[in-house]
Amino acid sequence: MTLFQRFFAGLVALFAAAPVMAQEGGIDAAVNEAFAGATGWFVNFIFAPIPGTNFAWIVAWLVIAASVFTLYFGFIQFRVWRHSLHLVAGKYSDPNDAGEVSHFQALATALSGTVGLGNIAGVAVAVSIGGAGATFWMILAGLLGMASKFTECTLGVKYRNEYPDGTVSGGPMYYITKGFAERGVPGGKFIAVMFAIFCVLGSLGGGNMFQANQAHQQIAGIVGEFPGWITGVVFAAIVFAVIVGGLKSIARVTEKVVPIMGILYVGVALLILIMNADSIGWAFGQIINGAFTGNGIVGGMIGALIQGFRRAAFSNEAGVGSAAIAHSAVRTKEPITEGFVSLLEPFIDTVVICTMTALVIIITGQLLTDPETGLYILTEGGQVATATGATGVGLTSAAFGAAMPWFPYLLAVAVVLFAFSTMISWAYYGLKAWTYLFGEGQTTELVFKCIFCVFVIIGAAASLGPVIDFSDAAIFAMAIFNIIGLYVLMPVVKRELESYLARLESGEIRRFK
Amino acid sequence: MTGKIIVAVDGSEAGARAMAHAHARAKGLGASLLVVHVLEWSPYTFLTPEELEERHARRKQELARAEEAIISPLITRYDGQGVGLESAIRYGHVVETICDIAEKQGAIEIVTGRTGNSGMMSRVFGSVAGTLAQVAPVPCTIVP
Numbered sequence: 098m099t100l101f102q103r104f105f106a107g108l109v110a111l112f113a114a115a116p117v118m119a120q121e122g123g124i125d126a127a128v129n130e131a132f133a134g135a136t137g138w139f140v141n142f143i144f145a146p147i148p149g150t151n152f153a154w155i156v157a158w159l160v161i162a163a164s165v166f167t168l169y170f171g172f173i174q175f176r177v178w179r180h181s182l183h184l185v186a187g188k189y190s191d192p193n194d195a196g197e198v199s200h201f202q203a204l205a206t207a208l209s210g211t212v213g214l215g216n217i218a219g220v221a222v223a224v225s226i227g228g229a230g231a232t233f234w235m236i237l238a239g240l241l242g243m244a245s246k247f248t249e250c251t252l253g254v255k256y257r258n259e260y261p262d263g264t265v266s267g268g269p270m271y272y273i274t275k276g277f278a279e280r281g282v283p284g285g286k287f288i289a290v291m292f293a294i295f296c297v298l299g300s301l302g303g304g305n306m307f308q309a310n311q312a313h314q315q316i317a318g319i320v321g322e323f324p325g326w327i328t329g330v331v332f333a334a335i336v337f338a339v340i341v342g343g344l345k346s347i348a349r350v351t352e353k354v355v356p357i358m359g360i361l362y363v364g365v366a367l368l369i370l371i372m373n374a375d376s377i378g379w380a381f382g383q384i385i386n387g388a389f390t391g392n393g394i395v396g397g398m399i400g401a402l403i404q405g406f407r408r409a410a411f412s413n414e415a416g417v418g419s420a421a422i423a424h425s426a427v428r429t430k431e432p433i434t435e436g437f438v439s440l441l442e443p444f445i446d447t448v449v450i451c452t453m454t455a456l457v458i459i460i461t462g463q464l465l466t467d468p469e470t471g472l473y474i475l476t477e478g479g480q481v482a483t484a485t486g487a488t489g490v491g492l493t494s495a496a497f498g499a500a501m502p503w504f505p506y507l508l509a510v511a512v513v514l515f516a517f518s519t520m521i522s523w524a525y526y527g528l529k530a531w532t533y534l535f536g537e538g539q540t541t542e543l544v545f546k547c548i549f550c551v552f553v554i555i556g557a558a559a560s561l562g563p564v565i566d567f568s569d570a571a572i573f574a575m576a577i578f579n580i581i582g583l584y585v586l587m588p589v590v591k592r593e594l595e596s597y598l599a600r601l602e603s604g605e606i607r608r609f610k
Numbered sequence: 611m612t613g614k615i616i617v618a619v620d621g622s623e624a625g626a627r628a629m630a631h632a633h634a635r636a637k638g639l640g641a642s643l644l645v646v647h648v649l650e651w652s653p654y655t656f657l658t659p660e661e662l663e664e665r666h667a668r669r670k671q672e673l674a675r676a677e678e679a680i681i682s683p684l685i686t687r688y689d690g691q692g693v694g695l696e697s698a699i700r701y702g703h704v705v706e707t708i709c710d711i712a713e714k715q716g717a718i719e720i721v722t723g724r725t726g727n728s729g730m731m732s733r734v735f736g737s738v739a740g741t742l743a744q745v746a747p748v749p750c751t752i753v754p
Binding site: 187190192195196197198199200201202203205206209210262263264265266345349352353355356422423426427428521522525526 | 649651653654655656657658659660661662663664665666667668669670672673700701702710
């Protein structure tokens with residue numbers, strides 16, 4: 098407790114010093130500049146184009162992996178989805194195991210880590226840079242990503258660590274270490290460590306700064322402009338109370354409200370689509386047409402494709418490895434069942450929710466086109482000009498607001514809650530990677546949690562550009578190492594899959610209800 | 611011995627009275643007694659990642675605590691008094707789980723205490739005893 102108090106006192110001192118620093122010349126600007134300067138090289142490396150093209154190699158890496166897994170497992174995402182739904186509904190759960198983590202709970206927790214700003218702000222970024230066509234590639238990436246998610250979550254359960262006290266730790270760092278050793282492949286430890294390093298960075302980037310940043314923009318959009326660090330400090334204090342102070346009640350409330358918000362969001366989007374039912378055909382036309390021509394966006398078809406794939410990966414995290422950490426807590430005799438359940442995630446996240454957002458933005462006419470040529474009007478920065486000039490979450494807000502003027506207020510609440518629940522999930526993922534690197538123990542854990550809180554403030558203060566670049570880069574860097582692991586270990590998953598499906602066929606695996 | 615009587619207990623005074631009543635009845639009928647405690651649990655609630663991680667350990671603790679605080683005092687007290695005693699601790703929706711056990715075990719009767727939330731709570735959400743009386747697949751005795 099004394100350690101806790103000491104850190105808390107430190108944090109309070111930091112907050113107290115902040116206004117002084119702000120008076121000395123714009124804390125936001127200083128944070129922004131320092132941050133962009135410090136992370137620029139890393140971002141450039143991750144998003145370096147394949148020589149001779151403008152196609153970022155990392156996006157190709159993810160798409161190729163998702164396609165390989167899709168083919169290798171024989172289009173698993175289309176073969177087992179019915180069985181996946183049965184598993185989630187508990188039809189195959191042994192009643193004697195009641196009281197353990199259910200498939201539904203693991204799915205819900207993993208989803209609350211992924212559904213959030215990627216679906217609201219990320220999609221807006223995708224269509225404002227890549228045009229309506231980006232949506233098509235986003236949906237395709239979501240469908241392919243289901244196979245990546247299936248592979249990683251099966252491995253997450255299969256190779257997790259179980260401790261004598263009954264708790265479990267799982268995720269890519271564990272399956273890469275153990276799986277490589279089991280198959281006699283060298284280098285497992287190195288790849289696992291690299292994954293863990295980038296997982297820590299990813300948790301600070303996309304899982305933290307991006308969330309704080311967009312939450313601040315939403316709040317500022319409602320109450321008027323004010324310095325970002327103020328939102329940052331408030332958020333940091335709440336996150337601190339939850340992850341360090343163990344204030345579980347806040348986390349629990351969020352976990353309950355977030356699914357309701359998610360359903361409400363999809364419900365309102367559906368309502369807007371029904372109100373504009375006559376334009377849905379036109380919107381899909383825009384999406385399909387834009388997907389293959391670009392409709393005048395910078396980079397044409399490839400530009401739309403990159404944006405679609407990039408934002409889909411950022412939203413559903415398939416191939417990134419984060420979901421494997423959350424899913425590994427499920428108590429099941431068959432690790433493959435967790436893979437079946439997890440493949441629903443990219444579908445719900447990307448194919449359903451992201452597409453809803455994109456359709457609403459397109460249908461409400463937010464993307465401005467030249468009436469003569471039918472091509473998008475571009476801004477100086479090379480983005481598609483929008484009706485209100487907004488990008489990111491502001492664009493989504495404007496699109497929903499155009500149909501339902503009260504919605505931006507609800508969206509602001511939803512964004513703040515989504516941001517918060519994503520932060521809590523990523524604080525956990527980051528912590529797991531951190532303890533893998535530095536060992537478990539109260540002090541090491543506390544150090545990470547404090548670093549995490551500091552990054553909340555930085556994220557809220559920095560401007561969107563550098564934050565989104567770094568967030569993407571760190572999360573994609575996780576995928577580099579995770580996917581190497583998945584390639585090496587995919588035969589293990591295939592064995593499990595064939596054995597399970599054979600037993601399901603023969604009736605050895607039976608339904609309980 | 612003919613038949614089996616299920617007694618649902620929750621560690622309360624009324625539960626103890628239900629146990630006394632069920633024991634006397636079982637003795638009179640020559641039946642055996644199955645002492646059941648159900649921990650309220652839904653597989654469709656939302657948990658944080660930490661709660662997922664700790665769930666298995668928590669479950670073990672909860673089972674041990676229920677065994678120690680609720681089941682074993684009753685078993686110790688009524689053991690060796692001429693009635694066959696068994697016990698079970700389950701997770702699930704309390705009423706559904708009790709009814710499920712009654713059907714599977716072919717019980718002849720369910721005995722439970724009239725406890726639980728009083729006043730507003732039970733008016734809004736209903737009580738275990740009240741619901742059990744309505745849906746039990748076998749005769750149900752509620753002990754005040």
